[in-house]
Amino acid sequence: MQYAQIILPLNLKGSFTYTVPEELVPQIQEGMRVLVPFRGKKIYTGVVFELHHNTPEGFLAKDIISILDEQPIVPEAQLKFWSWLSDYYLCGLGEIYRFAFPSSLKLESETYLKLKPNAIVDFENLDVNEMYLVQALEVRQLINLTDIEAFIPKKDIIRTINSLIDLQYIEIDEKIAEKYKAKEVAYVKVRDEIIQDMNLMEVLLKLNRAAKQKELFLMILEKQTENPGQPIRKSDLFEDGFFASSHFKALADKNLVEEYYLRKDRLESYQGDIEGIEELSEAQKKAKTDIDAAFEAGKNVLLHGVTSSGKTHIYLEKIEECIQQDKNVLFLLPETSLAKQIIQRLEKKYGRLLGFYHQKLTDFERVEVWRKVRQNELRILIGTRNALFLPFQNLGLVIVDEEHDSAYRPREVSPYFNARDASLVFGSLYGARVILGSATPSVESYYLAKKDKLKYVLINERFGNVKLPSYEIINFKEAQESKKVTGNFSLKLTDEIKKTLDEHNQVMILHNRRGYANVVECETCGYVNYCSNCDVVMTYHKAANEMKCHYCGQRASKPRVCPKCHSENLNERGVGVEQIHEEVTKLFPDQEVDRMDVDSMRKKFAYEKLYEKIEARETDILVGTQMISKGLDFDHVELVAIPKADSMLYVQDFRAEERAYQLITQVSGRAGRVSGNGKIVIQTFNPEHSVFQLITMNDPSKIYEYFLDERKKFHYPPFTRLMMIELKHRKEDRVNRASLFLGSVLRKYLPEECVLGPERAQIAKLNNLYQFQIMLKLPRGKKYEKFKEMVAVSIQEFNEITAYQSVKTDVFVDY
DNA sequence: AGCACGCCGACT
DNA sequence: GTCGGCGTGCTC
Numbered sequence: 001m002q003y004a005q006i007i008l009p010l011n012l013k014g015s016f017t018y019t020v021p022e023e024l025v026p027q028i029q030e031g032m033r034v035l036v037p038f039r040g041k042k043i044y045t046g047v048v049f050e051l052h053h054n055t056p057e058g059f060l061a062k063d064i065i066s067i068l069d070e071q072p073i074v075p076e077a078q079l080k081f082w083s084w085l086s087d088y089y090l091c092g093l094g095e096i097y098r099f100a101f102p103s104s105l106k107l108e109s110e111t112y113l114k115l116k117p118n119a120i121v122d123f124e125n126l127d128v129n130e131m132y133l134v135q136a137l138e139v140r141q142l143i144n145l146t147d148i149e150a151f152i153p154k155k156d157i158i159r160t161i162n163s164l165i166d167l168q169y170i171e172i173d174e175k176i177a178e179k180y181k182a183k184e185v186a187y188v189k190v191r192d193e194i195i196q197d198m199n200l201m202e203v204l205l206k207l208n209r210a211a212k213q214k215e216l217f218l219m220i221l222e223k224q225t226e227n228p229g230q231p232i233r234k235s236d237l238f239e240d241g242f243f244a245s246s247h248f249k250a251l252a253d254k255n256l257v258e259e260y261y262l263r264k265d266r267l268e269s270y271q272g273d274i275e276g277i278e279e280l281s282e283a284q285k286k287a288k289t290d291i292d293a294a295f296e297a298g299k300n301v302l303l304h305g306v307t308s309s310g311k312t313h314i315y316l317e318k319i320e321e322c323i324q325q326d327k328n329v330l331f332l333l334p335e336t337s338l339a340k341q342i343i344q345r346l347e348k349k350y351g352r353l354l355g356f357y358h359q360k361l362t363d364f365e366r367v368e369v370w371r372k373v374r375q376n377e378l379r380i381l382i383g384t385r386n387a388l389f390l391p392f393q394n395l396g397l398v399i400v401d402e403e404h405d406s407a408y409r410p411r412e413v414s415p416y417f418n419a420r421d422a423s424l425v426f427g428s429l430y431g432a433r434v435i436l437g438s439a440t441p442s443v444e445s446y447y448l449a450k451k452d453k454l455k456y457v458l459i460n461e462r463f464g465n466v467k468l469p470s471y472e473i474i475n476f477k478e479a480q481e482s483k484k485v486t487g488n489f490s491l492k493l494t495d496e497i498k499k500t501l502d503e504h505n506q507v508m509i510l511h512n513r514r515g516y517a518n519v520v521e522c523e524t525c526g527y528v529n530y531c532s533n534c535d536v537v538m539t540y541h542k543a544a545n546e547m548k549c550h551y552c553g554q555r556a557s558k559p560r561v562c563p564k565c566h567s568e569n570l571n572e573r574g575v576g577v578e579q580i581h582e583e584v585t586k587l588f589p590d591q592e593v594d595r596m597d598v599d600s601m602r603k604k605f606a607y608e609k610l611y612e613k614i615e616a617r618e619t620d621i622l623v624g625t626q627m628i629s630k631g632l633d634f635d636h637v638e639l640v641a642i643p644k645a646d647s648m649l650y651v652q653d654f655r656a657e658e659r660a661y662q663l664i665t666q667v668s669g670r671a672g673r674v675s676g677n678g679k680i681v682i683q684t685f686n687p688e689h690s691v692f693q694l695i696t697m698n699d700p701s702k703i704y705e706y707f708l709d710e711r712k713k714f715h716y717p718p719f720t721r722l723m724m725i726e727l728k729h730r731k732e733d734r735v736n737r738a739s740l741f742l743g744s745v746l747r748k749y750l751p752e753e754c755v756l757g758p759e760r761a762q763i764a765k766l767n768n769l770y771q772f773q774i775m776l777k778l779p780r781g782k783k784y785e786k787f788k789e790m791v792a793v794s795i796q797e798f799n800e801i802t803a804y805q806s807v808k809t810d811v812f813v814d815y
Numbered sequence: 816a817g818c819a820c821g822c823c824g825a826c827t
Numbered sequence: 828g829t830c831g832g833c834g835t836g837c838t839c
Binding site: 003005006008010012015016017018019036037038039040042056058059060061062802803805806 | 833834835836837838839
C-alpha cells in the first residue's frame with residue numbers, strides 16, 4: 001500500500017496520513033498538491049510531504065481524492081525548509097503551508113466539479129445522491145462543494161463524489177488549480193465589415209445627428225488607419241474627458257465599432273532602457289574581494305557598511321555575477337516601502353527579469369509571481385519575508401538587506417520565525433550564498449561574524465570620499481540649570497537648527513514616540529485614561545483630537561473633565577512627536593515644518609506627497625518618529641537632532657540600547673550625504689551614557705564590544721538562547737493557572753535557573769486577552785537541542801490538559 | 816483552526 | 828417549552 005503524509009492548511013501540528021489510490025500511484029510526487037477529505041465533509045488542498053509504505057496504526061487512512069499538479073509545486077529544498085522551520089521554531093507545518101501559499105493555490109471547499117465530457121451516464125445504477133449530483137451538473141456545468149451541501153447530506157458528499165469519479169462520470173475541474181485569470185485589457189476597433197464595405201458616407205450620414213459619436217468614430221478610424229498594427233486602448237479614448245463611454249456604447253450598439261480584449265500581464269514590466277553599473281570605489285572593491293573569497297570558501301557574509309557606503313553597489317555587482325552564471329537571486333527587505341530605490345536601480349538593468357513579492361499584493365498578483373518564478377521567468381526576486389516561500393529553482397544568492405530590522409520577525413503573525421536567521425538555512429538548502437547587509441548589524445549577527453560563522457566585511461567610509469557625520473552631545477540638565485532652554489530645546493540646539501536653515505539646508509528631528517502626550521492625568525484624583533481592551537494608558541493625539549490605544553487601535557474622545565472626580569485639572573504628561581512638532585513650529589514660525597509618523601501618513605499617498613515635498617526642498621524641518629530613519633535619502637539634510645534621546649533607552653527590553661544605537665545611527669545617516677558636513681545633535685540628561693559616548697566615536701567595533709560585554713554579563717543572547725512562551729485567555733485566572741501549571745511542567749524537565757516566570761506580561765491585557773509569559777534562558781551549543789526537545793515535551797504535556805486547551809499558547813524561539 | 820456535540824440560561 | 832451561549836473533543 002502506498003501512503004502519503006499530507007500537510008493541511010490548518011493550525012494543527014504534523015501531517016496526516018492518506019492512502020494513495022492505485023491509479024494515482026505512478027503520478028504522485030512529494031511537493032504536489034492533492035485534494036483530500038478531512039473531518040467527513042470538508043475538502044482541503046494539501047501538500048504531499050512524504051511518500052511511504054508504513055500502514056498507520058490506530059486509525060484508518062482515507063483516500064486522496066485527486067492530484068492537482070503535474071509537477072511538484074513545492075520544490076524539494078522548500079519542503080526541507082518548511083520542515084526545518086517547523087522543528088526549529090516549534091510550529092506546525094500547516095501554519096507554514098498557510099503562510100507560504102497564496103490563498104487561491106490552496107482552495108478548500110471552493111473546489112469545482114464538472115461532468116466528464118462524453119460521459120454516458122447509466123442512471124439505472126446510481127443511488128439518489130449520485131443522481132442528484134449528475135443532474136445538477138447537467139444543468140450548471142460547474143458546481144462547488146458548498147453548493148452540493150444544498151441537496152446532498154453533508155456526510156455523503158465525499159462518498160458520492162468519489163463514487164462518481166470512480167465511475168468516470170465526473171472530474172475535478174482543473175481550473176480551480178489556477179483560479180486566477182490573466183488580466184485583460186479592452187481595445188477598440190472599427191468593425192471589419194464597415195471598413196471592407198467602404199460605405200463610410202452612409203455611416204457618417206447616419207451619425208449626422210450625433211455629433212459626438214461621429215467625432216469619436218472618426219477618431220477611432222483615423223487612429224486605426226494611421227497605425228494599422230497598433231491596437232487602440234479603450235481607456236485612451238476617454239482619457240481627456242472629451243468623450244464618454246456612453247458615446248462608445250452607442251456606436252457599438254449601431255454595430256459600427258467593437259471592443260476586444262487582449263491578455264495583459266498583471267505585473268507592469270519595465271520597458272525602458274537598460275543601463276550599466278558605476279565603478280566601485282577602492283573600499284568597495286576591497287569589500288567585494290573579501291566577499292568573493294568568503295563565497296569561495298563556502299562561507300556566508302555579514303556586510304557591515306556604514307550609511308552611504310554604497311552597499312547597494314556591491315549587491316548589484318554580486319547580482320550581476322550571479323545572473324551571468326545563470327543562477328537566480330533573492331533580495332530580501334524588511335518592508336515594502338524600502339523597495340523603491342533598489343527596484344529603480346535593478347529595473348534599468350534587468351527589466352522583465354525582475355520580480356517583486358510582498359504582503360500587499362493581491363492574491364492574483366501573488367499567483368502570477370509564483371507562476372513566473374516556477375517557470376524561471378523571473379531571475380531576480382525582491383521581496384519581504386514571504387518571498388522565502390516562492391518555488392525557486394537554481395538559486396545562487398540571497399541578500400538580506402537591513403538585516404537588523406525587527407520587521408524580519410514580526411511578533412503578530414504566525415509562524416514566528418526570523419527571516420534573517422531562516423535565510424541562512426534557506427541558502428544552504430538551496431546551495432546559495434547569503435549576504436546579510438546592514439549599517440547597524442544586529443548584535444547576534446555581529447557575534448556570528450566574530451565567531452567566524454559568518455565572514456565579517458566592513459566598509460567604514462562613505463562612498464565618494466564623503467565624510468561621516470560628526471556628533472555633538474548636549475547636556476540638557478546643564479542647559480536647564482543655566483536657563484538656556486525653551487521647552488524641550490536647548491538654546492544650543494535651536495542655534496544649530498537656525499544655522500542649518502540659514503545655509504538653506506534641511507533639518508530632521510527624531511522623536512520616537514507617537515501622539516501628543518503619553519498620558520492625560522487628573523491632577524486632583526490621579527485618574528488616567530486606560531484602554532478598555534488593553535491594560536495600557538491611552539495616548540493623546542492632538543491633531544486628531546482623540547485618545548488612541550497604540551496596541552489595539554481603539555479610539556476615544558479626549559475627556560474635558562476628569563470622568564471620575566469631574567475636576568477640570570487635567571494634565572498632559574510624556575512628550576510625543578506631535579508636541580515636538582508643535583514646539584518646532586512655534587520656535588521657527590517662518591519655516592515649513594512637517595511631521596512624519598504613522599498617524600500623519602495614514603492617508604493615501606501622504607508618504608509620497610511628503611517625500612516629494614522634501615525632495616523639492618519645500619520642507620525645511622521634518623519632525624518624525626523612527627519612520628524618518630528609513631529610506632529617506634535627500635541631498636540637503638545637514639542636521640539631524642534628537643532632542644529627547646533618553647526616551648529610547650529606558651524601555652524594559654534587553655535590546656533597548658541596541659535599538660537606540662541602531663535608530664540613532666540610521667537616522668544620522670540621513671545627514672550630509674553629499675556635502676560630508678552632516679551633523680548629529682543628541683540632547684540628553686545622561687551625556688555620559690555609554691551608548692551616546694560610543695556612537696560619537698564612529699568606530700563600530702567599540703560599541704559592539706560594549707554590547708557583547710553587557711550581554712555576556714547578564715546572560716543574554718547571543719550567549720544564551722531565549723525562548724518565550726506566551727499564554728493568552730479572556731479569563732485572567734484561567735491563564736494564570738495554566739501558566740503556573742506549564743511553568744511547573746517545564747521545571748520538571750529543565751534546570752531551575754532556565755525557567756523564569758510565569759509572569760504577567762508587560763501589557764497584562766491586550767485586546768481583551770490576559771497575557772502571561774514564561775521566559776526560558778537556555779544554554780547555547782549541544783545542550784540546546786536537548787533542552788528544546790524538553791520544551792516540546794512540556795508543551796505537549798500541557799496540551800493534554802483539556803481545561804487549558806482554550807488557552808492560546810505561542811512559542812517564540814530566539815526571542 | 817474549525818466544526819459538531821452537549822449542557823445550562825433568557826426568551827417568543 | 829426552545830434558541831443559542833461557549834466549553835470540550837476530534838480530525839488521517
